[in-house]
Amino acid sequence: MKTKPEKRSPLKERPLRMPGQSIDDQIDNQQDDIVTFIMYPTFFIALIVSKWVDAITPKSSNSITVPSFISWLIFLGFLAYCTYRVFKARKTITRLKMARDGERIVAEELQVLIKDGATVINDVLADNFNIDHVVVSKHGIYLIETKTFSRPVKKEAKISFDNEQVYADGFLIDRNPIQQAKALAKWLQDLLMQSTGTKFTIRPVVLFPGWFIEPMKRGQEVWILNPKALPTFVSNEPVLLKDTDVHLVAFHLSRYIRTFTPKQEKS
Numbered sequence: 001m002k003t004k005p006e007k008r009s010p011l012k013e014r015p016l017r018m019p020g021q022s023i024d025d026q027i028d029n030q031q032d033d034i035v036t037f038i039m040y041p042t043f044f045i046a047l048i049v050s051k052w053v054d055a056i057t058p059k060s061s062n063s064i065t066v067p068s069f070i071s072w073l074i075f076l077g078f079l080a081y082c083t084y085r086v087f088k089a090r091k092t093i094t095r096l097k098m099a100r101d102g103e104r105i106v107a108e109e110l111q112v113l114i115k116d117g118a119t120v121i122n123d124v125l126a127d128n129f130n131i132d133h134v135v136v137s138k139h140g141i142y143l144i145e146t147k148t149f150s151r152p153v154k155k156e157a158k159i160s161f162d163n164e165q166v167y168a169d170g171f172l173i174d175r176n177p178i179q180q181a182k183a184l185a186k187w188l189q190d191l192l193m194q195s196t197g198t199k200f201t202i203r204p205v206v207l208f209p210g211w212f213i214e215p216m217k218r219g220q221e222v223w224i225l226n227p228k229a230l231p232t233f234v235s236n237e238p239v240l241l242k243d244t245d246v247h248l249v250a251f252h253l254s255r256y257i258r259t260f261t262p263k264q265e266k267s
Helices: 021-056 069-109 111-115 177-196 227-235 243-259
Strands: 119-125 130-137 140-146 158-161 166-168 202-207 223-225
Touching (some): 111 227, 130 177, 140 177, 140 227, 177 202, 202 227
Antiparallel strands (some): 158 166
16 A cells, blocks of 8 residues: 655745734734633633532532632632733734734835835844834835824824934824834844845834824934835935845845744744
């Protein structure tokens, strides 16, 4: 009798990542939490009910054991904790979905640059962070961070900024987006330096979907824009890279994504 030959996947390399894929992974983790914290109290309730049913069955010689006050108190406290975790996860999922959809909207706007010959690479992973998008074009290399925040209903939703801080509706944004974008741009520059041997200039960009952005002053190091404005800003920049450099950077970034393995998966 013939034995079935051993099989393997026909895919020789990983696919590139989709916009918002890291956030989808976080959503999956939160949904797993919801299932877990619903199952725990459900299991204990089912166990208690089964014991009571068994105890009152005529054929049973067992007597009904009434749980003590302390036991009920512990169970109710555990139930309250599980309920809190479920509602917290649902709230987190709502926020994550908005952030993911913001990244996808930005990716749609970047299609204009792709038609002009640019390469767009989404969701570049590192061990403890990710880069939402990287645009590689003849007009330069752009690191893009997307910030999708809820906006006020009955007043103008305005983003204002200087060279150091960003304000949403007059309130300072936590986890300074300007400093974050600069740090990510430096990391990307170092990564490309190691893999290509060339120190490329990286332009950090922070995008706020759905918000009105005050005009940037000349010489702004980190661009703060609405996604719809980015293609025009990029196309108005002078030609900075040769086609060979564009292809070189795109190739090395793609190879990095296809081969990168997070530390937690290595161990």
